[in-house]
Amino acid sequence: MERLLTIIFVYILVENFVLHRFFGICPFLGVSRKMETAIGMSMAVVFVMTMATLVTWLLYSFVLVPYNLEYLQIVTFILVIASLVQLVETTLRKISPTLYQGLGIFLPLITTNCAIMAVALLAVREEFTFVEAVVFGLAASIGFSLALVIMAGIRERLELAEIPDVLQGPAVTLITAGILSLAFLGFGGMFTL
Amino acid sequence: MQIIYAIIALGLLGLLFGLLLSMAARIFAVKVDPRVDRVKELLPGANCGACGYAGCVNFAEAYVEGRTSANGCIPAGKETSKAIAAILGQEVTESEPVIATVFCIGDNTKAADRFIYDGIEDCAVAGRFNDGFKACRYGCLGLGNCVRACPFDAVKMGSHGLPVVDQEACTGCGLCVNACPRNLIKTLPRSDQGHLVLCSSHDRGKSVSRACSVGCIACKACIKACPQEAIEMDDKLAVIDLDKCDDCGECVAACPPGTIHPRSAVPKKLGEEKEFAENAASAG
Numbered sequence: 001m002e003r004l005l006t007i008i009f010v011y012i013l014v015e016n017f018v019l020h021r022f023f024g025i026c027p028f029l030g031v032s033r034k035m036e037t038a039i040g041m042s043m044a045v046v047f048v049m050t051m052a053t054l055v056t057w058l059l060y061s062f063v064l065v066p067y068n069l070e071y072l073q074i075v076t077f078i079l080v081i082a083s084l085v086q087l088v089e090t091t092l093r094k095i096s097p098t099l100y101q102g103l104g105i106f107l108p109l110i111t112t113n114c115a116i117m118a119v120a121l122l123a124v125r126e127e128f129t130f131v132e133a134v135v136f137g138l139a140a141s142i143g144f145s146l147a148l149v150i151m152a153g154i155r156e157r158l159e160l161a162e163i164p165d166v167l168q169g170p171a172v173t174l175i176t177a178g179i180l181s182l183a184f185l186g187f188g189g190m191f192t193l
Numbered sequence: 194m195q196i197i198y199a200i201i202a203l204g205l206l207g208l209l210f211g212l213l214l215s216m217a218a219r220i221f222a223v224k225v226d227p228r229v230d231r232v233k234e235l236l237p238g239a240n241c242g243a244c245g246y247a248g249c250v251n252f253a254e255a256y257v258e259g260r261t262s263a264n265g266c267i268p269a270g271k272e273t274s275k276a277i278a279a280i281l282g283q284e285v286t287e288s289e290p291v292i293a294t295v296f297c298i299g300d301n302t303k304a305a306d307r308f309i310y311d312g313i314e315d316c317a318v319a320g321r322f323n324d325g326f327k328a329c330r331y332g333c334l335g336l337g338n339c340v341r342a343c344p345f346d347a348v349k350m351g352s353h354g355l356p357v358v359d360q361e362a363c364t365g366c367g368l369c370v371n372a373c374p375r376n377l378i379k380t381l382p383r384s385d386q387g388h389l390v391l392c393s394s395h396d397r398g399k400s401v402s403r404a405c406s407v408g409c410i411a412c413k414a415c416i417k418a419c420p421q422e423a424i425e426m427d428d429k430l431a432v433i434d435l436d437k438c439d440d441c442g443e444c445v446a447a448c449p450p451g452t453i454h455p456r457s458a459v460p461k462k463l464g465e466e467k468e469f470a471e472n473a474a475s476a477g
Contacts, residue, residue: 059206068195069202076206083210087217094221160313 004135007128009191011139017115018147019177019184024115028148029173031106038152042145044106046138049119051088052081053137056120057130077120085111115144126193150180228280229253235277237268241344243366257281267291268345268364291365291380293348293358294459297333298391298452300353300470304332304405317374328404331394333377342372351466360461385457387438388445390415390424390431392452397429402450407473409452418447 017023024045031041056077064070089107092100110116119140123133154176163172232253240248244265246255255261256277263278271290278284310319310326316338324330335354342348347362348369356369356378370378377393390409394401398410411429423437424444433444433453444453451473460466 063202063206067198067202069199072199072203075203079203079206079210083214086214090214090217090221093223160315160318162314 003193004132006191006193007132007136008139008142010193011136012143012146013184013187014189014191016143016147016184016187017118017140018144019181021118023118024113024144025177027109027113027115028144028151029170029177031109032148032151032155032173035149035152035156037106038148041106041109042141042148044110045113045115045144045148046141048081048085048088048107048110049116049141049144050134050137051084052077052116053119053123054134055084056080057123057128057133060124061130073121073124074117077117081116081120082111115140147180147184151177154180226254226257228257231280232256232277235269235273235280236266237273237364239268239344241268241366241368243267243344243368267366270364290383291367292360292363292383293339293365293367293369293378294381294389294456295333295339295356295358295378296389296391296393297331297355297375297377298407298454298470298473299327299329299332299405300351300355300466301335302353302470303407303474304329305403320374329394329396329401329408331375331377331392331396332405332408333375338372338374339369339378342368344368349463351460351463353466353470355466357460357463357466359463381435381456385455386440387435388433388440388442388453388455389435389459390433390453391459392430395428395430407450407452410450412449414447414449415444415453418443 011017015021018025018028027041027045031037059076059080060070060073064073064076085107089100092107119137123136126136128136155173158172158176167175229250230253233250236249236253238249242248244252244261244267246252246261249266252261252266256263256265263281263283264274266274266277269277305328306326307328308323308326310322312319312322314336316334316336319325319334319336325332325334327334333355335350335356337350337356339348339356340350344366345362345364347359347364348356349359351357358369365380365383367380370376370380372378375393392401392405392407392409394405394408396404396408398412401408401410409430411426411431413426413431415431415433416424416426420441420443421437421439423434423439424431425434426432431453440455442455445451445455454473458469458472460469
């Protein structure tokens with residue numbers, strides 16, 4: 001239990017996927033313009049990341065390892081994640097149109113997100129148990145959401161600020177991301193696995 | 194041997210997922226009206242929201258379900274509206290193409306400021322702060338809410354602090370009309386016919402002339418000069434009826450501050466506003 005809690009805190013705050021490991025920068029900068037889209041994206045990421053870790057872990061441990069095919073992990077994981085997202089999308093569309101409306105556009109966007117892939121690969125490399133891997137996926141995605149929502153909040157305020165001409169647009173966004181990342185460095189060493 | 198295992202493993206996995214996906218597609222198939230896609234392809238795709246729906250797809254759905262009409266999409270224009278209507282086998286009720294026009298020419302060389310504003314770059318915010326920094330409480334603040342509202346890049350900030358509507362790019366969607374907290378932008382039928390009183394101030398003549406050199410001072414000289422009787426006073430602001438105006442230009446000559454201009458002289462794209470501002474200054 002203690003280890004699970006440590007995993008949660010480490011991957012939300014200390015080794016935040018976006019701000020510490022620099023995974024998933026594209027959605028982090030791309031959809032952080034409005035709080036509404038940021039929350040939609042966050043929910044989709046939490047959903048897909050957890051599911052992806054769950055499935056890839058099972059596949060790795062019960063298919064790849066027994067047949068000594070560990071070197072195929074990247075190809076297999078790509079296959080799994082892409083099909084999983086597609087499956088989720090079709091299922092969701094039928095079962096819960098409301099949720100589909102909310103997550104709809106973000107689901108295909110995440111398919112090729114490096115953060116999802118990284119979670120799947122790291123869960124294997126860190127030699128987590130099944131429960132740990134799923135919790136790790138959940139924590140990583142919550143960390144991602146946290147960074148995204150904070151960024152969206154800051155950017156909504158930046159819209160109204162008077163920014164020097166040279167810094168407008170992507171420049172100020174990148175600077176903000178950098179400062180945010182520095183701020184999260186402050187959590188370093190607070191928890192260790 | 195290794196390579197064969199790898200091929201078999203990946204091949205099987207691929208096959209498995211493929212089957213799973215095709216089964217899911219069958220089981221969870223959702224019927225989508227093919228007409229929605231056809232309507233969506235015809236739409237401009239700017240997702241401007243001028244139709245009142247969140248985006249072009251939502252408009253297409255609403256249209257196919259009969260909740261809106263084919264000309265609900267203003268940026269689409271006449272031809273596209275007809276094509277959209279043809280999908281449902283309907284006729285388009287003609288809507289006149291319109292264009293956005295700014296009803297203020299009190300740029301920063303002609304309209305005085307009361308104080309230096311150094312706050313948030315937003316007209317609505319600046320306007321609420323002590324009635325705005327301009328001496329005229331009706332005039333354009335030039336902080337560009339309309340510029341930011343335009344999804345077609347048709348509204349740009351001119352060199353003298355007034356927005357300029359690019360007549361080629363403007364689709365008449367009316368988003369800038371709603372974005373302006375001072376209601377200075379109106380949509381007018383797309384033509385060069387007629388004259389306009391380019392001022393929105395309802396203040397008394399004396400306060401107007403103190404605040405701005407080109408504001409309407411409600412002197413009624415234009416009303417007397419107009420042979421068509423096309424001009425009326427609306428609460429200390431002259432308004433020209435475009436249906437009655439026959440472009441004779443008598444009012445332009447009669448207007449002491451030079452507020453009235455023919456529509457053909459209104460800047461049509463960024464860059465033309467300089468010449469216009471100089472002409473307006475010498476007319477007054």
